[in-house]
Amino acid sequence: MTDLTDQVAIVTGASRGIGKAIALLLALQGAKVVSVARSAEELEELNAKTQGLAIPADVADADDAQNVVDETLSRFGRLDILVCNAGVGSFNLLENVEAAEWDRIFDVNVKGTFLMCKAVVPHLKAQKKGHIVGIASDVSKRTFEHGTVYGASKYAQDAMLGSLRKELRPYGVKVSTIYPGMVDTYFNDSHPGSPELEKTHLKPSDIAQAVRYVLEAPPHVVVDELMIHPLTQEW
Template identity: 80%
Template sequence: MNDLTDKVAIVTGASRGIGRAVSLLLAMQGAKVVSVARSTDELDELAHKTNGLAIPADVADEADVQNVVDEAIRHYGHVDILVCNAGVGSFNLLENNAADEWNRIFDVNVKGTFLFCKFLVPHFKAQKSGHIVGITSDVARRTFEHGTVYGASKFAQDALLGSLRKEVRPHGIKVSTIYPGLVDTYFNESKPGNPDSEKTHLKPADVAQAVRYVLEAPAHVVVDELMLHPLTQEW
């Protein structure tokens, strides 16, 4: 298994939910974590717990993303892992979605992944190693009512990661995609801890363990895609 000790990992959407769980778990495994989100208070608290670096940023802002990558490399000398976790969503009939909502969802879910990959792939190519983990959704592989905008963004993110996987594999770079089902987080204005979600939703820690699993796979093994569902969830 790959040892994560002293590996430098950038985690987006790190202040809550899945991103926070991933950051904490990677730090426990010895990684140096660069936590990225817009919420400065929660980021500072997380950086204290992970003994890592916290950088407030908008993942859809090119200058912000460039700064995160530059600062991580300046601080640690290199980056080994990128976890693209930041995501937003809303669920409405198509005609009830405003164009601004489309832009917001695609900016975070797709453009954010694109920008971080754009600025880190040259670094990974130069060092002939690196691992990108994209956390998408099971709706990247299916459609559902009221999911026109969110689902479209996840299909696009999945296509981006799948195409990138083929581009960078000859350079020794891995790209893994994780497709969680329902997760008990703050996503879409919900709050975690609802008793009704106990049997139907994954926990953020479940997704974090999946990230750990793909990152710790032996060097000669590539886990391209990993689907996660609670036993009770229909798919």
């Protein structure tokens, strides 16, 4: 298994939910975690536990995304892992979706993934190793009513990561995509911890363990895609 000790990992959307669980678990495994989100206060609380680096940033802003990578390299001198977890969503009939809402969802889910990958790829290619993990969704593989915008953004993110996987494979850089089902988090303005959701929703820690699984796979093992079903919690 690959040892995560002292590997430098950027985790976006790290202030709460899935991203927070990923950051905490990677730190527990010995990684140096760079936590990224827009909430500076929540990041500082997380960083007190991970003892890494907290960078408030908007991943949909090109300057912010590049600054995250620059600060990471300045602090640690290396970069091994990028976890693209930042995501937003809303669910509505197509005719009720405002153009601004479309832009917001695509900015974070698609453009944010694009900009963070664009900023790290030159470094990973140069060192001929590294790992990018995208947190997509099971709706990257299916459609559903009220999901026209969110589903479209996740299909786009999935296609981008799939193409990037082929671009980076000759350089020894892995790209893995994880497709969670419903997760008990703050996503879509929900409030986690409801007892009725325990049997139907995954926990953020389940997704964090999936990320750990793909990152710790031996160098010769490539886990391109990993679907996690909320009812069986199998992966």
